[in-house]
Amino acid sequence: MNLPFITVICPIRNEERHIAGCLQSLLNQDYDRRRMEILVVDGMSDDGTRAVVRMMRAQDPRIKLLENPGRIVPTAMNIGIKQARGEIIVRVDGHAEIAENYLSACVHHLTQTGAACVGGPIASVNETFVGRAIALAMSFPFGVGNSRFRTSDYTGYVDTLAFGAYRREVFERIGMFDEELVRCQDDELNYRLRKFGGEIFMTPDIHSSYFPRASLRKLWRQYFQYGFWKVRVLQKHTRMMQPRQFVPGAFVCALLLSPMSAFFLQPAWLACTALLGVYAAANFSAALVLAFRRGGHYFFLLPLIFVLLHFSYGLGFLWGLVKFAGRWRDVE
Secondary structure, three states, X not given: OOOOOEEEEEEEOOOOOOHHHHHHHHHOOOOOHHHEEEEEEEOOOOOOHHHHHHHHHHHOOOEEEEEOOOOOHHHHHHHHHHHOOOOEEEEOOOOEEEOOOHHHHHHHHHHHHOOOXXXXXXXXXXXXXXXXXXXXXXXXXXXHOOOHHHHOOOOEEOOOOXXXXXXXXXXXXHOOOOOOOOOOHHHHHHHHHHHOXXXXXXXXXXXXXXXXXXXXXXXXXXXXXXXHHHHHHHHXXXXXXXXXXXXXXXXXXXXXXXXXXXXXXXXXXXXXXXXXHHHHHHHHHHHHHHHHHHOHHHOOXXXXXXXXXXXXXXXHHHHHHHHOOOOOOOXX
């Protein structure tokens, strides 16, 4: 009974395909079942998600189903936190599955490090051919940059991570999730946490699997939104900006401006051609390396996925700069 009570919050909407696997991975934890609860906060799903949750709730009373009229992740998390009984709050998305020792490892490392939040790497997996190719691209630095929780088994302190375990006092001290942010709400919360002196610790002892989007259209929309909402996060935390965060937007901007500049400056065509050539070489080299490691049959699809990841994020970032141009002082 000395073990801390844990509340796992699952913010979901239309997760019929994956929610059973997610909940089963939570029910299979080696942590004391009497010291945990699972709050599934549903954003008004219109598929069979709720039926699956109700069926599993009938088999295990640790599962509770809550309503999220706001339909987005930050409102779901805030509803869950207000209802939570736990001393530790863990977020696990409905399209993720966690290792059997996930919760016990989180408690161990929170205790050992004194960090405000702990988490680990996530392995991107999928069932379809396109989905598996997307998962590969999202697990490789050329695809998603230096997101350590996606690309490495790093151990140490980091800026942010996914599916973190937070001490409850974190939310009492710095506030809840920012409900303005449709995307990037974890990044914003973790920026705020670090601004108040908290630390985030990552270790491969805490491991999970994540099912990314299985279609190129949905992936484009997801990463466009990431780039778009990242602008608002940076506006709220200007001092925490890093030059790397502007790279995708700057790259797309350069490609868009070079052809227009060529009407006035002939060298602009050469600059545009050189930029595209360097990018194409890097893209195909990364695809070749990744395909060699994981299977050559993905080689011809990976360059397209890399282009999609980079351009959707970059265009979203540029649109965010336009959309939120007047809000650099509006940091609430």
